[in-house]
Every structure is written in C-alpha cells, then in structure tokens.
Amino acid sequence: KNEVEQSPQNLTAQEGEFITINCSYSVGISALHWLQQHPGGGIVSLFMLSSGKKKHGRLIATINIQEKHSSLHITASHPRDSAVYICAVETSGSRLTFGEGTQLTVNP
C-alpha cells in the first residue's frame, strides 16, 4: 500500500462543475502539499497546509489530521484547469512523498 493514495486517478468534468480530488495518507506528516502539473511537465505549488482549510481563487484545500485525509476542490471548473493534480506529504527534513496524481480533464 502506498503511503499516499489519491482518488480518483482520472476525472473528466464539464466546464462549470464542482470538482473534488481526495488524498489519504498513512504516515505522520508535518504538512501536506497540493501540486499542479501541466502537460509540459512544469509543477506549480498550489497549497501547503498542516491544518484546517485554505482558499485561493476557485481552489480550496482542506485537511483532517485525525483522519489523515485531504481534499482539493475546484469550483466553477474551466478547461484551463485540465492538468495532473498531485498530493504530496511532507515528513522529516522537508522530504516529500507523492501520490500517483489525478488526471483532470475539463471539457468546454
């Protein structure tokens, strides 16, 4: 079993839909990161959180430390949101362990 599990692996949505991507982990962490990777490969850090909830524009990330679970929500999805979304947990020394990623496709 991977230390970081994401679901779903693939997600197709229509423009405007509300999207949720889930991440569960099995180790003790100091923080959890949500990352976005576009087809060219470049990675953008979306959120780093260790408790509660963060919001940036149409993106919302939540984490429940007791349940070892985090969710990434996208409101009013748009085709430009199409990308791979990766959950990564931070353990000792800022070391990151990554989930397999969720391929999101938003159709117009």
Add this chain to the structure above:
Amino acid sequence: GAVVSQHPSWVICKSGTSVKIECRSLDFQATTMFWYRQFPKQSLMLMATSNEGSKATYEQGVEKDKFLINHASLTLSTLTVTSAHPEDSSFYICSGSGSREQYFGPGTRLTVT
C-alpha cells in the same frame, strides 16, 4: 511565488556520455535543494536532498556515483548523470526550499540514445 529555473529544459545524449543539469533559485536562497525523477505516467520520486555546502543525501536505490549532486551555493545545485544509459531517460525536476515552502523547477527531459 519564488522562481526556480532549470537548464537545459531538454537534452539528448549518447549512451556512455555525461550530462549536467543546473537548478537555480532566482529570487531566494535555497538552503536545501531536492532532485526528483519522473518516469512517464508515474509520479515523482525523490532522488536526493542536498544542503548548501554539504554532501547530498541519496534515497535508497539511487547510485551516488552515477548521479553526482553539487550544491556549492545558495542559488545553484547541479545534477550530473554520469555514463548515461537509455534507462536513465526520464524527466528530472529540482526544487528549492529556503523556509517551509518548496518551489519547483520546470524540469529537464533527458533522452539517452
């Protein structure tokens, strides 16, 4: 956010040659830099962690003599793939950290023929 650059963005080399990839933090001092490798359709795998001025710490299964990492300054780390083989073909990504945040480079695609 902070910017990390990588050079080159892509490189093709012949089997047996060495390739150097540079990772620079452009607007912050990266006390720690991380090197990752990503194979197609797979997630990132941490290869090594380097702190400025000290030897890199390699993950289990990563050959330190094959993947040479140098972190000589707070803004530059290099990864040299020595005696490259086709199985080293991959996407290599670095990230830099000055505090809690990690900032990722755009990646370098290495193809070994």
